[in-house]
Amino acid sequence: xxxxxxxxxxxxxxxxxxxxxxxxxxxxxxxxxxxxxxxxxxxxxxxxxxxxxxxxxxxxxxxxxxxxxxxxxxxxxxxxxxxxxxxxxxxxxxxxxxxxxxxxxxxxxxxxxxxxxxxxxxxxxxxxxxxxxxxxxxxxxxxxxxxxxxxxxxxxxxxxxxxxxxxxxxxxxxxxxxxxxxxxxxxxxxxxxxxxxxxxxxxxxxxxxxxxxxxxxxxxxxxxxxxxxxxxxxxxxxxxxxxxxxxxxxxxxxxxxxxxxxxxxxxxxxxxxxxxxxxxxxxxxxxxxxxxxxxxxxxxxxxxxxxxxxxxxxxxxxxxxxxxxxxxxxxxxxxxxxxxxxxxxxxxxxxxxxxxxxxxxxxxxxxxxxxxxxxxxxxxxxxxxxxxxxxxxxxxxxxxxxxxxxxxxxxxxxxxxxxxxxxxxxxxxxxxxxxxxxxxxxxxxxxxxxxxxxxxxxxxxxxxxxxxxxxxxxxxxxxxxxxxxxxxxxxxxxxxxxxxxxxxxxxxxxxxxxxxxxxxxxxxxxxxxxxxxxxxxxxxxxxxxxxxxxxxxxxxxxxxxxxxxxxxxxxxxxxxxxxxxxxxxxxxxxxxxxxxxxxxxxxxxxxxxxxxxxxxxxxxxxxxxxxxxxxxxxxxxxxxxxxxxxxxxxxxxxxxxxxxxxxxxxxxxxxxxxxxxxxxxxxxxxxxxxxxxxxxxxxxxxxxxxxxxxxxxxxxxxxxxxxxxxxxxxxxxxxxxxxxxxxxxxxxxxxxxxxxxxxxxxxxxxxxxxxxxxxxxxxxxxxxxxxxxxxxxxxxxxxxxxxxxxxxxxxxxxxxxxxxxxxxxxxxxxxxxxxxxxxxxxxxxxxxxxxxxxxxxxxxxxxxxxxxxxxxxxxxxxxxxxxxxxxxxxxxxxxxxxxxxxxxxxxxxxxxxxxxxxxxxx
Numbered sequence: 001x002x003x004x005x006x007x008x009x010x011x012x013x014x015x016x017x018x019x020x021x022x023x024x025x026x027x028x029x030x031x032x033x034x035x036x037x038x039x040x041x042x043x044x045x046x047x048x049x050x051x052x053x054x055x056x057x058x059x060x061x062x063x064x065x066x067x068x069x070x071x072x073x074x075x076x077x078x079x080x081x082x083x084x085x086x087x088x089x090x091x092x093x094x095x096x097x098x099x100x101x102x103x104x105x106x107x108x109x110x111x112x113x114x115x116x117x118x119x120x121x122x123x124x125x126x127x128x129x130x131x132x133x134x135x136x137x138x139x140x141x142x143x144x145x146x147x148x149x150x151x152x153x154x155x156x157x158x159x160x161x162x163x164x165x166x167x168x169x170x171x172x173x174x175x176x177x178x179x180x181x182x183x184x185x186x187x188x189x190x191x192x193x194x195x196x197x198x199x200x201x202x203x204x205x206x207x208x209x210x211x212x213x214x215x216x217x218x219x220x221x222x223x224x225x226x227x228x229x230x231x232x233x234x235x236x237x238x239x240x241x242x243x244x245x246x247x248x249x250x251x252x253x254x255x256x257x258x259x260x261x262x263x264x265x266x267x268x269x270x271x272x273x274x275x276x277x278x279x280x281x282x283x284x285x286x287x288x289x290x291x292x293x294x295x296x297x298x299x300x301x302x303x304x305x306x307x308x309x310x311x312x313x314x315x316x317x318x319x320x321x322x323x324x325x326x327x328x329x330x331x332x333x334x335x336x337x338x339x340x341x342x343x344x345x346x347x348x349x350x351x352x353x354x355x356x357x358x359x360x361x362x363x364x365x366x367x368x369x370x371x372x373x374x375x376x377x378x379x380x381x382x383x384x385x386x387x388x389x390x391x392x393x394x395x396x397x398x399x400x401x402x403x404x405x406x407x408x409x410x411x412x413x414x415x416x417x418x419x420x421x422x423x424x425x426x427x428x429x430x431x432x433x434x435x436x437x438x439x440x441x442x443x444x445x446x447x448x449x450x451x452x453x454x455x456x457x458x459x460x461x462x463x464x465x466x467x468x469x470x471x472x473x474x475x476x477x478x479x480x481x482x483x484x485x486x487x488x489x490x491x492x493x494x495x496x497x498x499x500x501x502x503x504x505x506x507x508x509x510x511x512x513x514x515x516x517x518x519x520x521x522x523x524x525x526x527x528x529x530x531x532x533x534x535x536x537x538x539x540x541x542x543x544x545x546x547x548x549x550x551x552x553x554x555x556x557x558x559x560x561x562x563x564x565x566x567x568x569x570x571x572x573x574x575x576x577x578x579x580x581x582x583x584x585x586x587x588x589x590x591x592x593x594x595x596x597x598x599x600x601x602x603x604x605x606x607x608x609x610x611x612x613x614x615x616x617x618x619x620x621x622x623x624x625x626x627x628x629x630x631x632x633x634x635x636x637x638x639x640x641x642x643x644x645x646x647x648x649x650x651x652x653x654x655x656x657x658x659x660x661x662x663x664x665x666x667x668x669x670x671x672x673x674x675x676x677x678x679x680x681x682x683x684x685x686x687x688x689x690x691x692x693x694x695x696x697x698x699x700x701x702x703x704x705x706x707x708x709x710x711x712x713x714x715x716x717x718x719x720x721x722x723x724x725x726x727x728x729x730x731x732x733x734x735x736x737x738x739x740x741x742x743x744x745x746x747x748x749x750x751x752x753x754x755x756x757x758x759x760x761x762x763x764x765x766x767x768x769x770x771x772x773x774x775x776x777x778x779x780x781x782x783x784x785x786x787x788x789x790x791x792x793x794x795x796x797x798x799x800x801x802x803x804x805x806x807x808x809x810x811x812x813x814x815x816x817x818x819x820x821x822x823x824x825x826x827x828x829x830x831x832x833x834x835x836x837x838x839x840x841x842x843x844x845x846x847x848x849x850x851x852x853x854x855x856x857x858x859x860x861x862x863x864x865x866x867x868x869x870x871x872x873x874x875x876x877x878x879x880x881x882x883x884x885x886x887x888x889x890x891x892x893x894x895x896x897x898x899x900x901x902x903x904x905x906x907x908x909x910x911x912x913x914x915x916x917x918x919x920x921x922x
Contacts, residue, residue: 468817
């Protein structure tokens with residue numbers, strides 16, 4: 001929220017409606033606070049454990065326990081971040097039931113704190129909270145209570161800001177076979193302090209005591225949950241205790257640490273007080289112990305802000321190596337700054353010399369050095385830092401205490417060092433685990449260092465370790481329809497509907513591209529961009545070309561464009577030679593001249609940059625209206641809008657534009673897919689904001705409805721448009737959460753069995769405003785329809801592949817690693833999931849489990865509608881896999897059989913932390 005918006009909120013004359021709304025919200029917050037202090041969260045009636053069951057199978061001749069393990073969750077998250085981030089309590093007075101979760105109390109959407117909040121607090125929170133849900137392109141939805149139609153944004157697998165692990169959800173997972181639950185604690189000092197509002201003169205002040213205090217509060221909460229439900233769950237402090245607990249039919253809870261700055265003395269104190277058994281030495285930032293995975297610019301900023309606490313120079317960013325192993329790259333480093341009044345924060349780019357010294361990317365056009373045209377391979381990043389000497393000692397001390405040691409979040413170099421220490425351990429290799437994440441393929445690049453390298457995963461397997469497979473889900477989207485423009489639609493009080501559609505001239509006009517043949521080689525490229533050019537700045541053409549093989553990194557070609565007041569142009573004749581290997585940052589002519597074909601062109605972009613890549617001069621703007629890309633004298637791509645409007649408005653809020661994207665401009669998709677993702681991207685700019693619900697307003701929302709092609713070939717519009725809420729065939733894109741400029745929101749829908757994706761021909765959009773006097777002006781630059789693979793089915797396929805590829809068929813070596821309640825998006829949807837189910841393996845089975853409801857009422861929480869929205873739906877995930885007709889029977893049986901032995905898998909790791917028990921087969 002901007003400074004002006006805050007002033008308006010607190011200076012306007014309070015109307016009767018606003019006063020009533022404020023009174024209503026304060027009343028509900030007081031009720032929540034009084035209920036908590038009055039003991040309404042006291043223990044509900046006791047529920048018994050399920051009867052124990054001994055599997056009919058043995059593993060390597062030894063008996064096994066039955067059930068699955070989740071190696072990474074955060075049941076005490078409400079105590080992290082000083083209670084300011086995740087809304088909702090795990091405990092309640094609701095009866096414990098596997099088929100009902102309690103509704104959340106009304107959510108103060110701007111603050112997530114049980115008070116109205118000061119202007120500073122409201123502003124800081126309203127900036128930060130939505131950013132976290134944007135990792136899954138999901139709004140920050142308010143929870144009930146703001147008036148108008150009901151808000152269905154919670155629960156959702158894409159929503160990371162509201163409670164996902166109430167006790168009832170854990171009970172459902174338990175009845176579905178959960179027998180080992182790793183309950184971890186986590187925090188981020190940077191995020192916590194930003195939520196409180198930056199301080200002066202330092203924005204962030206690191207403090208080790210905060211780490212220990214936060215861990216203690218969360219462990220106390222987890223202890224309280226377990227004590228309250230002691231009839232069916234118990235904390236396990238040793239593998240022997242865990243076997244006893246499971247043998248009694250209960251859930252074994254293993255306490256875990258995932259913090260940034262704990263010392264071995266802190267760990268010892270938490271072991272002595274709580275019985276902690278599992279430690280992740282490195283989390284989201286470079287710390288005392290070593291280097292984190294290079295994954296995410298916000299964590300790079302946090303690394304810099306926390307660096308002094310670990311004895312490094314102030315504002316030390318991650319140091320990277322360039323590699324073809326990964327495609328993910330850190331962006332231009334950023335740091336938060338402050339401004340007044342009120343105290344706000346905003347991320348700003350560091351100066352060019354600083355960025356250039358870090359060598360993240362080639363900055364030759366910024367420095368003015370190098371050739372006029374440049375080519376280099378776009379290599380990914382991995383953290384250069386391994387384990388520090390402090391970290392080596394720390395890991396060895398964890399070994400000495402027989403703790404379960406976890407390499408999750410470590411960079412490749414740090415993981416290599418941890419494996420070397422484990423290899424040299426007394427009594428044989430010390431077993432390591434990777435509790436949550438993915439595993440990289442053996443060949444070809446993968447996303448980022450957060451995927452464990454295949455050779456490192458194989459060492460973990462051979463040493464008897466196990467892994468937890470994350471439940472975010474791979475979507476592999478394929479474009480059906482995409483319309484872009486600058487903007488393609490603007491919603492106002494007088495114009496509240498828009499559409500995109502094939503062949504419908506009444507709909508919003510994006511631009512179309514006309515592509516020529518793609519089979520011929522490239523020798524010369526000419527690009528002409530028409531449109532007004534105002535002010536200063538450099539105009540750069542950039543092409544991305546795929547490598548000749550999947551193992552080859554893509555190539556970036558850049559050249560500066562020549563501009564007049566009405567157009568810009570550039571010629572590459574021939575394409576420049578390419579810098580090879582790790583010479584990505586050199587400002588020199590390339591050394592190799594690979595041949596490229598038109599089929600290898602993945603992207604053609606234009607960029608407007610300021611002098612030395614700093615801020616653009618005042619008045620700098622570029623309004624391209626068309627672009628023509630010619631290859632070897634033949635027109636290859638023409639980009640132009642049907643109405644002659646701008647392709648985009650480039651300037652200070654938007655610096656670049658893709659003229660061509662291979663996936664969008666030549667759609668090719670699997671017409672057998674049934675899951676559809678609708679994506680809408682707001683036009684950039686701070687003033688382009690669709691205001692959602694808040695303390696003084698009900699808010700607005702954007703509704704969407706896919707169009708289906710009729711039998712006569714037309715793409716008919718919706719028969720009517722919503723006026724009071726997104727209902728029926730209309731889905732809400734924003735759930736009345738605030739939608740800021742440049743952000744993308746997604747919604748998932750499932751096509752009927754008799755409808756193919758090729759029938760999708762357009763999208764209707766409608767703005768609904770729940771405040772009669774609201775002034776609305778909101779623009780969108782892009783709308784798209786994509787088909788995606790079923791993420792639950794893809795997860796099962798990945799699981800089965802890893803069993804064979806990494807673990808040589810060993811059952812029980814892969815459990816879940818959901819990171820539930822840990823700000824991690826979950827499966828957003830699946831194609832279909834059973835309502836009532838039971839399943840089993842190895843002579844044991846679950847009871848019959850019915851549909852999940854909210855408060856036992858008519859509202860259901862289905863995996864095929866809301867995704868993995870509540871922790872208990874892990875049972876639904878297993879049932880979905882067990883009954884899926886998208887998986888071969890042998891594969892789905894193997895996955896379920898292995899999952900239901902994963903509790904045994906982690907117990908064997910724990911036992912092998914004893915040097916005397918490391919002999920024999922893992």
